[in-house]
Amino acid sequence: MDERAALALLEDRLEPVGDDAAVVDDLVMTTDMLHEKTDFPAGTTRYTAGWRSVGASLSDVAAMGARAKAAVAAYAAPTFDADELEAYVRGARDVCTAVGGEYVGGDLDTHEEFTVATTAVGETSDPVFRSGAQPGDVVCVTGTLGRSAAALERFETGDLERANHLFRFEPRVRAGRRLAPEATAMMDSSDGLARSLHQLAAASACGFAIDREPIPVDPALEAVMETAPAIDDETFGNAVLERAVTFGEDFELVCTMPENAVSRVRASLECSLSIVGRVLEADAGITLDGEELPDQGYTHGE
Amino acid sequence: MDERAALALLEDRLEPVGDDAAVVDDLVMTTDMLHEKTDFPAGTTRYTAGWRSVGASLSDVAAMGARAKAAVAAYAAPTFDADELEAYVRGARDVCTAVGGEYVGGDLDTHEEFTVATTAVGETSDPVFRSGAQPGDVVCVTGTLGRSAAALERFETGDLERANHLFRFEPRVRAGRRLAPEATAMMDSSDGLARSLHQLAAASACGFAIDREPIPVDPALEAVMETAPAIDDETFGNAVLERAVTFGEDFELVCTMPENAVSRVRASLECSLSIVGRVLEADAGITLDGEELPDQGYTHGE
Numbered sequence A, B: 001m002d003e004r005a006a007l008a009l010l011e012d013r014l015e016p017v018g019d020d021a022a023v024v025d026d027l028v029m030t031t032d033m034l035h036e037k038t039d040f041p042a043g044t045t046r047y048t049a050g051w052r053s054v055g056a057s058l059s060d061v062a063a064m065g066a067r068a069k070a071a072v073a074a075y076a077a078p079t080f081d082a083d084e085l086e087a088y089v090r091g092a093r094d095v096c097t098a099v100g101g102e103y104v105g106g107d108l109d110t111h112e113e114f115t116v117a118t119t120a121v122g123e124t125s126d127p128v129f130r131s132g133a134q135p136g137d138v139v140c141v142t143g144t145l146g147r148s149a150a151a152l153e154r155f156e157t158g159d160l161e162r163a164n165h166l167f168r169f170e171p172r173v174r175a176g177r178r179l180a181p182e183a184t185a186m187m188d189s190s191d192g193l194a195r196s197l198h199q200l201a202a203a204s205a206c207g208f209a210i211d212r213e214p215i216p217v218d219p220a221l222e223a224v225m226e227t228a229p230a231i232d233d234e235t236f237g238n239a240v241l242e243r244a245v246t247f248g249e250d251f252e253l254v255c256t257m258p259e260n261a262v263s264r265v266r267a268s269l270e271c272s273l274s275i276v277g278r279v280l281e282a283d284a285g286i287t288l289d290g291e292e293l294p295d296q297g298y299t300h301g302e
Helices: A003-013 A046-063 A082-098 A147-157 A160-167 A173-179 A193-204 A219-226 A233-246 A259-268 B003-013 B046-063 B082-098 B147-157 B160-167 B173-179 B193-204 B219-226 B233-246 B259-268
Strands: A022-024 A027-035 A067-077 A102-110 A115-123 A138-142 A185-188 A206-210 A253-257 A273-281 A286-288 B022-024 B027-035 B067-077 B102-110 B115-123 B138-142 B185-188 B206-210 B253-257 B273-281 B286-288
Touching: A022 B067, A022 B102, A027 A046, A027 B067, A027 B115, A046 A067, A046 A082, A046 A115, A046 A160, A046 A173, A046 A185, A067 A082, A067 A173, A067 B022, A067 B027, A067 B115, A082 A102, A102 B022, A115 B027, A115 B067, A115 B115, A138 A173, A138 A259, A147 A160, A147 A219, A173 A253, A173 A259, A185 A193, A193 A206, A193 A233, A193 A253, A193 A286, A219 A233, A253 A259, A259 A273, B027 B046, B046 B067, B046 B082, B046 B115, B046 B160, B046 B173, B046 B185, B067 B082, B067 B173, B082 B102, B138 B173, B138 B259, B147 B160, B147 B219, B173 B253, B173 B259, B185 B193, B193 B206, B193 B233, B193 B253, B193 B286, B219 B233, B253 B259, B259 B273
Parallel strands: A027 B102, A067 A102, A102 B027, A206 A286, B067 B102, B206 B286
Antiparallel strands: A022 A027, A027 A115, A067 A115, A138 A253, A138 A273, A185 A253, A206 A273, B022 B027, B027 B115, B067 B115, B138 B253, B138 B273, B185 B253, B206 B273
């Protein structure tokens, strides 16, 4: 059983699971566990690990359109190294500060493999779910896609400073707050745009027609892929786009809204907002430039 | 560096750490990570693991005198086994229901060792800290001590049903709510009564004179230790008491309050409340029947 099958099993039994965060009264709450081997490539600093792990939970808060209130982390490492721990806490605190939340500490434990579990709590009286996309709405993406894929390449080539920089993303909490009044459905792109669209389609019972051209590919991904063996322009463009669309771990927001709301929202955003397609009826399926876009992306446990 | 040194390091840099839960406005928030090898003896069912792990976080909510609002868990296992996962979720949900909170799901991950991280959020406008104990107050303990120590013995002898039963404790959320208006300081006994007293003493800058006789030893611990090789009564009594006082993992509440508040509070409690000693000035130290009570108990990373 892979993670999605397991989550589906849980959803059968436990209503609130299935959105980026659970909703309890006016709170949203989300938790994530990350491990050194699968989530932190060699060369990831503990500062980056603190930033990124807590950031991943804050991104789920953002995806509900909520204010960031507080975050905690449970930190387990083979030994308690003061410098590492302090760097982790600094990263965790800095990402909270960046989005107006408070890092309030956590638990410490010994474990063979560096493992962290982060939890964030947000507040909103009007959360945005994955389930409200309406045929006719446009599909929008904040920021750019492919930044984490680019980071991975930099880790592999040993360009650790740039890799760590790319790995620290700003959770879209402010954007989420501004999108919330207009968005009909929203989630984050942590499993990749392709998978996010499939999840939105399942929750909203709709289809999507996505256009290749406006997909906001991060220049850092183009730059890192240019160093790959020479290939022709079209093949290169396809390869970059595929990575940007399927790699995930980018923590941008993917949302739907009426087209006439876009310019109003854009004016209040600090990041870009790209219209990448349209919401269709469910029987239209999910297409990219008219071809079926498979449900491909990152799934734990496969 | 052991866990306490590491936590002390964090406290230097991060104000809210140091109580059983962090306080953010009217919320309290706490997180714990547990691992199969160190926290779940062979024979622990996944139902018990779900109950106990989420219960440990709810106990921290109780220790702040807060209402239980919601809990989440990040669950990592070598493979996603549907029955195990479902049993874990049932246990997690049942312990939340038992204390009036809501289990709202979590994260799933693969990991070599079964590992869970649980987070609970509670609500209170008037949290109880570790720092308010006043000389002249009495020291009280809810319920009984030694239940988890007894469970461990049962796991070792293969009496798994009783062991699992003993391992599932009811977090003292209701008791915490009723103690809160009277308690001057409070925490849970998860590291053992001895260590809890040292932590309360450090936070409140006080001493304690504890009496051996009223310490509420759980009958299950006496029963399990009676099967040990025959020893005389006094040695037996000492051995049982030492286990009850130092073993920890019991998740009872340890609190201080004016003596005249005790009968009032007792009348509203569903569990027992034992007066086990008195708060003294700091220079009196921490004694058990007049002898120094060492800071002995369970510390991760030692």
